[in-house]
Amino acid sequence: MPERTTSEERVDQRVRALLADVPPMTEQSFVEGRQRVLAGAAEGARPVAARPLAGRRGAARWLALAAGVVVLAAGAVVGVSALGPDHQPTASAATVLNRAAALAITVEDPVVNPGQYHYTKTHQWALGVEAAKDRNGRAFQYLSETVSEVWRPTTWTDQWLARSTTTGRRQWIEGSEEEARAAGVPLDDAKTTENRAPCGDFIPELGTTGPCQLVQGSWNYPTPEFMAGLPRDPRQLHDRIKSYVDGQKDLRGGVITVVSRMLSAGWTPKDLRAALYRVLADLPDIQIMEHKANLDGRTGVAFSAGDTGSTRWEIIIDPDTGRFIGEREVATSDWEDVRAGTLWTSSSVVTGVADGMGQPPRG
Amino acid sequence: MHIDSAVAAQRGSPEMDRLDGPDDLAALYDRHARPLHAYLAGRVGAQVADDLVAEAFLVLWEQRARFDPERASLRAWLYGVATNLLRNHARAEVRRLRAWTRHGAAEAYDVVSTRAADRTDAGALSARLAAAIAGLRAEERDVLLLVAWADLTPAEIAEVRGVSPATVRTRLHRARTRLRSVTPDVDPDTDAHELRMLRPGQRRQEGHGHA
Structure with missing residues (x-):
């Protein structure tokens, strides 16, 4: 580990010092809490009623865990992309999206029989920015690769499998592998972890919800049941998303991020996918950022709408098949040593049908 | 003394x-309840x-079979669980941090302050810092406070939050740099000491003629 800089230590010290003003746990709270814990453990009782998770943290946990970062990430492929919209004189964003919607509806959803699995593979590159500086006096920056695979059974409450791989591959934006190692930057080695859990509740820290408490789903946790209940009329669907977005203070990027989340789940039915494309087409500020955006070897059109102030979300769709390719988040302003135009995250999503848990999909 | 000694004991x-x-x-419980309480009380x-x-x-306890001690310590899992539970109180947390800004920490915690006089410069700094923490993205705030208040390492946080270590370090770096603007690069003790040592005339000079 490199030694932390003095200013980092200072920030931590001052944050730590804030706790000095926090009153300590009272003896009564300590004793009562102890009794509650031991009694609760003896009874096997749940302490608090289930409540839905609020905010982004709960977002698509099966993806989050597996990809390491995906939906929650603040956090990119290939260095610096084109900053502004692509002004190639071609069809408008709305026209391309409406066409993609028309195509999407013609592609049959895969049939997954009992005993088979919905397979989703998310390939992500995410920006890492280290505190340590390289020889140019800039923070080391690199994109690191993760691959997550999820096998989802036909019955939601059966056992799922998530296989998450940090490949150890990096694309350097600032500094180099050798330089970073010499500077003591703690780079992640290749590693694969597997998790099994019902309902895709892979992260065992679900507190108030517990496993399988959210089968009915939510925007953060788009189960098939939840998706089935959404309107297919683009206007109605837009209004539903908008009212959710307006109630979320912590949600960055607005409607497009919610649409992206729905599409990234990997099992969005074709009529919903088409409706989501039409919702995007109707956004007043929808625009094409890049006509030939390459995500993990697949090329599509990158659309964006709105800006979080520091980043913007892009959705990449294959205009010839209506297939959702993936999403990315791009810096729109400089932050420290990260230049505007740098990709913070990029995720491409592939789906399929697998005959067994842990097996690759057919075809 | 409660938090420092408790963390040191851990x-x-x-x-x-x-x-x-x-x-x-x-x-x-005996070992971790008090420091965990301090971490949570600081937030909500x-x-x-x-x-x-x-x-x-x-x-x-209930989900103990799912916490792999090979991947992270029980203590780290405990703070991971607690941090997730906080999600239902995110708004309360931001309100509290903002209240700190307006009235100082003691009032925000419903405690009658007996040392208001001691909280002059330090109090103003705490207020700015609390406001800046309130303004962080939730995921950045989680990482920062798990490091500063719970003494977890980025690798442990990565395990219990289900994200990559590089992402944790990046969030931590972002949080710290955002806070750096409100924590001037001078040692807090030296700073206060030097201010006290200055004679009034010197202070006025520093103020460029303002009364």
């Missing part, structure tokens, strides 16, 4: 890695913290 002795029976649970206030401490231990 650091000093080996981590518990078993949660097989009620005795282990009791021992884990003592009253909510009372409930969340008990709940975090119960979740850890």
